[in-house]
Amino acid sequence: MKYEAVIGLEVHVQIKTRSKMFTRVAAGYGQPPNTLTDPVVLALPGVLPVMNKAALDAIIKTGLMLGCDIAPICKWDRKNYFYPDSPKNYQITQAAQPICLNGAVEIELPGPSRNIQGEHKTIALTRIHLEEDVGKLNHEAFDSLVDYNRAGTPLMELVTEPVIKSADEAYAFLTSLRATIVYGGISDCDMEKGQMRCDANISIRPVGQKELGTKVELKNLNSISYVRDGIAHEIKRQIAVVENGGVIVQETRDFDGQAGTSKSLRNKENAHDYRYFPDPDLMPVKVDEAWKARLLAECPEQPFTKQTRFQTVYQLPYTLTSALVWDHTLAAFFEEAVQLAGASKAQSVGNWVVNDLQRELGAAKLELADSKIRPGHVAELVKLIDAGTLLANAAKEVFIDMAGTGEMPAAIVARKGLAAVPTDTAELETWCRAALLADAKAVAEFKGGKDTAINAFKGPVMKASKGKANPKLVDETLRRLLAEG
Amino acid sequence: MSASKPFASFFTVIDTPLFYKSIAELADALAAGTTTSVALTQAIIERTLAVEERVKAFNSYDTTDALAQAAASDARRAAGQVLSPLDGIPIGIKDVIAVTGQPLTASSKMLANFVSPYDASVTQKLKKAGAVIWGRLNLDEFAMGSSTENSAFHTTRNPYNLDCVPGGSSGGSAAALAAGEAIATLGSDTGGSIRQPAALCGVVGLKPTYGLVSRFGLIAFASSLDQIGPFTRTVEDAAILLQSIVGHDEHDSTSVKTEIPDYRAALKEKKGPWRIGIPKEYFAEGLDPEVAAAVEKAVSFYEKMGCEIKNVSLPHTEYGVGVYYIIATAECSSNLSRYDGIRYGHRSAEANDVVDLYFKSRAEGFGAEVKRRIILGTYVLSSGYYDAYYLRAQKVRTLIRQDFLNAYNEVDAIITPTAPTPAFKRGAKADPLAMYLCDVYTIGVNLAGLPGISVPCGFSSSGLPIGMQLIGQPFKEADLLAIANAYDSAHDWSRRTPKL
Numbered sequence: 001m002k003y004e005a006v007i008g009l010e011v012h013v014q015i016k017t018r019s020k021m022f023t024r025v026a027a028g029y030g031q032p033p034n035t036l037t038d039p040v041v042l043a044l045p046g047v048l049p050v051m052n053k054a055a056l057d058a059i060i061k062t063g064l065m066l067g068c069d070i071a072p073i074c075k076w077d078r079k080n081y082f083y084p085d086s087p088k089n090y091q092i093t094q095a096a097q098p099i100c101l102n103g104a105v106e107i108e109l110p111g112p113s114r115n116i117q118g119e120h121k122t123i124a125l126t127r128i129h130l131e132e133d134v135g136k137l138n139h140e141a142f143d144s145l146v147d148y149n150r151a152g153t154p155l156m157e158l159v160t161e162p163v164i165k166s167a168d169e170a171y172a173f174l175t176s177l178r179a180t181i182v183y184g185g186i187s188d189c190d191m192e193k194g195q196m197r198c199d200a201n202i203s204i205r206p207v208g209q210k211e212l213g214t215k216v217e218l219k220n221l222n223s224i225s226y227v228r229d230g231i232a233h234e235i236k237r238q239i240a241v242v243e244n245g246g247v248i249v250q251e252t253r254d255f256d257g258q259a260g261t262s263k264s265l266r267n268k269e270n271a272h273d274y275r276y277f278p279d280p281d282l283m284p285v286k287v288d289e290a291w292k293a294r295l296l297a298e299c300p301e302q303p304f305t306k307q308t309r310f311q312t313v314y315q316l317p318y319t320l321t322s323a324l325v326w327d328h329t330l331a332a333f334f335e336e337a338v339q340l341a342g343a344s345k346a347q348s349v350g351n352w353v354v355n356d357l358q359r360e361l362g363a364a365k366l367e368l369a370d371s372k373i374r375p376g377h378v379a380e381l382v383k384l385i386d387a388g389t390l391l392a393n394a395a396k397e398v399f400i401d402m403a404g405t406g407e408m409p410a411a412i413v414a415r416k417g418l419a420a421v422p423t424d425t426a427e428l429e430t431w432c433r434a435a436l437l438a439d440a441k442a443v444a445e446f447k448g449g450k451d452t453a454i455n456a457f458k459g460p461v462m463k464a465s466k467g468k469a470n471p472k473l474v475d476e477t478l479r480r481l482l483a484e485g
Numbered sequence: 486m487s488a489s490k491p492f493a494s495f496f497t498v499i500d501t502p503l504f505y506k507s508i509a510e511l512a513d514a515l516a517a518g519t520t521t522s523v524a525l526t527q528a529i530i531e532r533t534l535a536v537e538e539r540v541k542a543f544n545s546y547d548t549t550d551a552l553a554q555a556a557a558s559d560a561r562r563a564a565g566q567v568l569s570p571l572d573g574i575p576i577g578i579k580d581v582i583a584v585t586g587q588p589l590t591a592s593s594k595m596l597a598n599f600v601s602p603y604d605a606s607v608t609q610k611l612k613k614a615g616a617v618i619w620g621r622l623n624l625d626e627f628a629m630g631s632s633t634e635n636s637a638f639h640t641t642r643n644p645y646n647l648d649c650v651p652g653g654s655s656g657g658s659a660a661a662l663a664a665g666e667a668i669a670t671l672g673s674d675t676g677g678s679i680r681q682p683a684a685l686c687g688v689v690g691l692k693p694t695y696g697l698v699s700r701f702g703l704i705a706f707a708s709s710l711d712q713i714g715p716f717t718r719t720v721e722d723a724a725i726l727l728q729s730i731v732g733h734d735e736h737d738s739t740s741v742k743t744e745i746p747d748y749r750a751a752l753k754e755k756k757g758p759w760r761i762g763i764p765k766e767y768f769a770e771g772l773d774p775e776v777a778a779a780v781e782k783a784v785s786f787y788e789k790m791g792c793e794i795k796n797v798s799l800p801h802t803e804y805g806v807g808v809y810y811i812i813a814t815a816e817c818s819s820n821l822s823r824y825d826g827i828r829y830g831h832r833s834a835e836a837n838d839v840v841d842l843y844f845k846s847r848a849e850g851f852g853a854e855v856k857r858r859i860i861l862g863t864y865v866l867s868s869g870y871y872d873a874y875y876l877r878a879q880k881v882r883t884l885i886r887q888d889f890l891n892a893y894n895e896v897d898a899i900i901t902p903t904a905p906t907p908a909f910k911r912g913a914k915a916d917p918l919a920m921y922l923c924d925v926y927t928i929g930v931n932l933a934g935l936p937g938i939s940v941p942c943g944f945s946s947s948g949l950p951i952g953m954q955l956i957g958q959p960f961k962e963a964d965l966l967a968i969a970n971a972y973d974s975a976h977d978w979s980r981r982t983p984k985l
Contacts, residue, residue, distance in 0.1 A: 039602065039603045042828055042829075043823040043828070044601075044602070044603070044829070045581075045583070045591065045596060045599065045704045045823075045824075046581070046582070046583045046589070046601075046605060046701070046702040046703050046704045046705070047603075047701065047702070048700060048701050048705075048736060048737050048738070048739075049738075050735065050736060050737070050738050051738065078819050080818075080819050080822060080866070082822065082825065082840075082843055084825075084827050084839060087828065088822060088823045089822035089823055089825055090819050090822055144839070146827070273867055273868045275818075275819070275863065275866035275867060275868070275871075276866075276871075277815060277819070277866055277871070277875060280707075280708035280709035280739075280816055281705075281708050281738070281739065282738055282739075283738050283739060
């Protein structure tokens with residue numbers, strides 16, 4: 001029998017705000033345990049939450065970028081459960097009325113090859129709501145220690161409809177979602193730092209069956225690749241269970257990305273009754289049209305829109321655009337360099353950015369922002385090449401040099417004497433005449449109509465110029481002299 | 486007991502000991518230099534040492550700290566930098582309001598050793614006004630009760646009869662004031678916890694409109710009902726103390742941005758006559774005849790001063806107690822979840838794992854009434870019961886508020902008894918339901934979010950104080966205080982003192 005998978009994702013994203021969701025203490029990562037706390041975070045007797053408006057702005061912006069309906073009123077509920085990482089033993093969340101409803105994420109499935117654009121589709125969202133993150137438990141040999149630095153960090157939970165069909169779709173979904181959120185400045189979405197976390201609800205059913213199968217929740221998918229691997233593994237596991245005459249039980253499973261295995265965490269019988277009710281400490285907040293309009297104006301261009309624009313405006317090939325648009329800082333760098341170099345040199349700029357710049361960053365383990373190479377460097381380099389001043393091999397050397405020194409290309413060319421021989425010099429003409437005189441046979445062949453015979457003169461000319469002659473000029477000069485005599 | 490004597494306060498003031506004087510009198514005396522904050526604070530400390538063994542109003546007090554604050558106040562005054570009429574006045578604080586460096590116990594074993602590292606917003610405001618923050622006052626554990634018998638530490642006595650309860654939950658705040666152990670105190674009122682003990686101890690108690698006073702730093706019982714308010718000797722003092730604690734607070738999003746009038750000035754400016762409503766539902770079965778008679782006498786006072794007395798109906802009154810015990814318990818079941826033995830508070834020494842730690846710490850740390858309410862609240866919020874209980878109760882709560890708002894189309898204020906009876910004997914109400922009915926007249930005010938004040942209006946034949954309740958319109962404390970002051974300033978009930 002053939003089976004199809006039905007997958008829904010729940011994605012948690014920490015919102016990048018200066019302070020926590022309901023108090024002014026700083027939010028952050030990597031600080032000594034329990035230093036990012038205050039009486040509110042620790043839920044001391046008598047404290048009250050006050051909403052961080054920047055976090056609400058951020059989630060509304062996310063909703064607007066993803067085409068969600070924004071609720072007219074932001075409301076808060078309490079989700080009650082006991083766990084030591086939750087200081088109040090309830091979490092403030094939006095259960096009854098999420099601030100964002102519906103919406104969708106556009107994805108691109110893998111194409112037939114890297115150079116060919118894949119199929120686009122949209123993954124429908126159910127909701128996005130705002131809540132607060134919990135602390136972290138660290139289990140020692142005899143004790144469990146709790147660190148509340150993360151507790152109270154603004155967190156949005158994004159839930160998809162059960163419409164994802166494969167591990168590849170889930171991968172494409174998270175890639176696209178992450179780019180959109182990073183573009184919007186909502187979060188850095190660093191999964192290693194827990195800024196983005198994903199749980200997957202997976203079920204299978206025979207192709208053609210309408211009813212959904214029993215779903216299994218997969219947790220601890222802490223990289224986008226693990227999400228893909230975990231889902232692929234779970235689909236295989238479920239099919240194997242059913243094929244062997246077994247039944248899928250509703251449960252939560254933990255996926256070990258390194259081992260590629262999963263194990264059961266808990267089953268349905270241990271499900272919580274969260275006793276949701278409206279949080280009486282927080283007043284509902286009205287979100288009016290002017291508020292939404294202000295945030296909409298702040299929303300940046302989306303990755304796929306940018307990709308289409310790069311293809312049409314700059315005539316960039318798909319491969320280059322797909323290498324540029326997923327990293328919004330790289331895309332911005334590219335556009336700035338194109339502005340300086342001129343739109344006609346966009347492809348050349350794109351190649352330098354995607355290939356050489358990325359390679360140098362990788363080699364030096366640098367972020368783009370920390371690199372000494374700025375858009376002005378790339379633009380000047382491309383202009384020098386275009387003017388014939390700099391030849392391919394010399395340009396590569398200049399690029400490596402400026403990555404280390406931060407000097408402008410022209411300065412490096414001057415310092416290292418890398419300039420190609422200047423245009424129309426008598427010297428070039430002398431070398432060319434010498435080459436023609438030395439090979440009468442080839443001259444005859446060329447004049448007899450064998451165009452490639454011209455190549456026989458180029459080697460000696462280049463040799464005479466010690467490799468600095470501009471091949472294009474050499475070619476032009478040789479043709480002119482041959483035509484003359 | 487004698488009938489009211491208009492303007493009797495002129496006679497009582499002269500020979501009143503320092504510790505029984507009002508804020509208004511002491512502010513004048515401090516300004517005139519006839520006393521100092523240190524002398525006053527010392528008088529309060531000595532009085533406390535003399536009577537506290539019998540009254541048991543306090544959970545703790547810090548005489549060194551209080552005298553240091555008093556000395557600082559005197560120094561400010563000497564430098565001509567008086568902060569407010571409260572500067573140098575010792576004010577007792579219910580032990581649910583946070584004061585930096587002082588215990589904060591909620592009269593619970595759970596927090597017996599907890600010291601607050603931060604100030605409540607009202608504490609901050611009192612400090613800015615120059616008040617001497619004095620003593621942590623006893624209460625029913627986590628403010629749940631009407632007699633202070635639910636304190637995990639000790640039961641506070643009624644200064645008018647040590648065998649009787651002072652009311653609750655702010656029993657310590659009311660008793661300390663009545664016994665001369667503070668010049669004024671702060672309490673909190675969730676269903677009558679300021680007004681009922683004020684009535685039972687013969688002092689003035691005001692519950693402000695929900696949202697007028699910040700709750701930041703008040704240990705939460707029921708968040709949508711809790712409100713901090715003053716206990717004072719006179720209505721004028723209530724106006725003075727209220728002035729210093731009101732106003733929007735950025736730490737409490739339920740505190741309201743509203744224009745704050747000069748409450749004390751309003752006492753003189755607003756002269757009536759007013760339209761005063763009598764809700765028939767509040768003068769029904771279960772009301773003590775002596776209480777009824779005292780309140781009726783107060784009604785005739787208002788009538789004589791030219792007020793229009795109108796019968797009004799609050800038809801959903803009978804659902805008040807039921808609705809209250811759904812909403813208040815639901816909220817408390819969640820609010821008290823934080824007391825788990827993990828970060829602070831009582832932690833069981835017997836626990837084997839984390840779940841066991843929760844069970845044992847909470848079983849050992851909480852008293853019977855607190856557990857009862859957590860269980861009730863957990864039940865009404867449970868999946869499958871939420872709609873039938875919590876949601877329904879919220880709807881009825883809206884109807885109760887609408888009852889009052891309808892009545893205010895016809896009247897400026899509503900007059901009722903504060904409590905059905907004067908103070909009762911300790912141990913007399915062992916049945917929780919009988920105890921819950923102590924709040925039958927006060928609960929509606931919290932559910933509707935309205936301001937209410939209890940003003941002494943007589944004594945029972947056995948010498949116990951009787952209080953009447955005046956209920957005002959939202960954020961119209963100035964009018965409510967003026968109406969109450971018209972009566973209080975013409976009678977001396979609130980200036981009587983117990984024989985201790």
